[in-house]
Amino acid sequence: MIYLDNAATTRLRDEVLEAMLPYLQEQYGNASGGYALARSAHNALDKARQQIGTVLGAAQPREIYFTSGGTESDNWAIKGVAYANRDKGKHIITTAIEHHAVLETCAALEAQGYEVTYLQPDAEGRISAAQVEQAIRPDTILISVMWANNEMGTINPIREIGTLAKAHGIYMHSDAVQAAGHLLIDVQQAQVDLLSISAHKFYGPKGIGALYIRNGCKLADFMDGGAQERGKRAGTENVAAIVGMGKALELAAQELAEEAERLQALQAHMLKRISGEIPDAQINGSLTDRLVGNVNVSLPGIRSDITLFKMDMAEIACSGGSACTAGAIGQSHVLTAMGLDSARIGSAIRFSMGRYTTRQDIDRATDVLVRIAKEGGMYTL
Numbered sequence: 001m002i003y004l005d006n007a008a009t010t011r012l013r014d015e016v017l018e019a020m021l022p023y024l025q026e027q028y029g030n031a032s033g034g035y036a037l038a039r040s041a042h043n044a045l046d047k048a049r050q051q052i053g054t055v056l057g058a059a060q061p062r063e064i065y066f067t068s069g070g071t072e073s074d075n076w077a078i079k080g081v082a083y084a085n086r087d088k089g090k091h092i093i094t095t096a097i098e099h100h101a102v103l104e105t106c107a108a109l110e111a112q113g114y115e116v117t118y119l120q121p122d123a124e125g126r127i128s129a130a131q132v133e134q135a136i137r138p139d140t141i142l143i144s145v146m147w148a149n150n151e152m153g154t155i156n157p158i159r160e161i162g163t164l165a166k167a168h169g170i171y172m173h174s175d176a177v178q179a180a181g182h183l184l185i186d187v188q189q190a191q192v193d194l195l196s197i198s199a200h201k202f203y204g205p206k207g208i209g210a211l212y213i214r215n216g217c218k219l220a221d222f223m224d225g226g227a228q229e230r231g232k233r234a235g236t237e238n239v240a241a242i243v244g245m246g247k248a249l250e251l252a253a254q255e256l257a258e259e260a261e262r263l264q265a266l267q268a269h270m271l272k273r274i275s276g277e278i279p280d281a282q283i284n285g286s287l288t289d290r291l292v293g294n295v296n297v298s299l300p301g302i303r304s305d306i307t308l309f310k311m312d313m314a315e316i317a318c319s320g321g322s323a324c325t326a327g328a329i330g331q332s333h334v335l336t337a338m339g340l341d342s343a344r345i346g347s348a349i350r351f352s353m354g355r356y357t358t359r360q361d362i363d364r365a366t367d368v369l370v371r372i373a374k375e376g377g378m379y380t381l
């Protein structure tokens with residue numbers, strides 16, 4: 001099997017599993033206890049907080065809060081700011097290309113009387129700081145813009161937007177789930193107050209994530225109960241998963257430059273082959289501000305679900321974009337927001353490479369894609 005769906009999830013690294021195992025076996029203490037076994041768990045949490053805080057450029061490790069993943073971090077950041085700052089205003093600025101964890105959270109807030117502005121991207125899927133600035137109102141309390149998009153890999157100018165937010169005294173959140181472990185992130189340089197990450201997107205375990213919360217940021221608690229996570233997110237910590245996330249992010253940061261260079265070469269190779277061998281293929285998204293390892297391509301006339309079925313038959317795992325459920329025609333909200341025509345949207349396929357992807361994998365996937373393009377569409381869009 002060739003796995004080219006790393007934007008959906010990644011394989012757990014062996015070193016990460018190894019780091020986790022003691023905490024699933026002999027080191028089973030509850031981190032809140034007052035004896036040696038508990039202290040060992042508590043120290044493991046401290047270490048992971050340190051590892052994550054360092055990679056993200058946090059001023060202090062205690063600004064890192066553990067959550068159950070990217071979805072929870074996004075929910076907490078946005079609802080937390082909305083609930084704690086409603087006396088200041090009820091307007092939020094976000095974008096039409098966010099992950100559903102952000103979009104549905106904003107929709108839930110709209111149902112509670114908040115107002116949300118959804119910025120539209122340019123034709124390559126990018127959001128500009130100027131657009132954000134134009135949308136700012138006196139009652140704006142939060143700006144939430146994703147660091148990198150999960151469908152197109154498009155990277156947004158977060159530092160510019162963060163600087164703008166800061167100048168206007170508005171909280172800034174970024175969903176960095178696709179960026180963490182893959183791009184250099186510095187929360188202080190980027191001037192973000194809140195940042196979401198998820199371990200399973202950088203070779204850590206599923207069901208664990210973190211929210212960076214800048215010291216002093218006014219945010220409602222997420223979970224009521226015990227005193228875990230400084231009383232803001234109660235519940236006994238998933239120590240093994242947290243240890244795995246810390247280790248995975250640390251390793252990803254160490255290898256980031258080298259891995260980016262390797263994936264960029266694979267991406268360039270695949271793009272070159274596609275444009276050379278499938279003349280009517282259309283590459284979606286930006287060619288410059290893009291995550292390495294993401295190739296999103298439309299084969300006009302061939303429905304995404306047909307291509308995906310044939311790819312699956314050839315034992316290649318890829319996707320029609322996150323919004324596409326198996327068996328349904330992908331109606332990506334991201335491609336729609338970019339203003340692409342329906343033939344292009346309905347035929348889009350996403351390949352996302354990762355640390356286990358080889359050049360042979362890319363050549364094989366491209367061979368199959370070229371064959372599919374030649375076979376053409378038996379079904380019209």
Ligand SMILES: *Cc1c(COP(=O)(O)O)cnc(C)c1O
Pocket residue numbers: 007008068069070071072074099101146148149150175176177178198199200201207208209
């Ligand atoms: C995967 C993803 C999420 C959701 O993270 P989970 O840990 O799966 O809940 C949120 N935002 C983006 C951009 C993602 O790619």
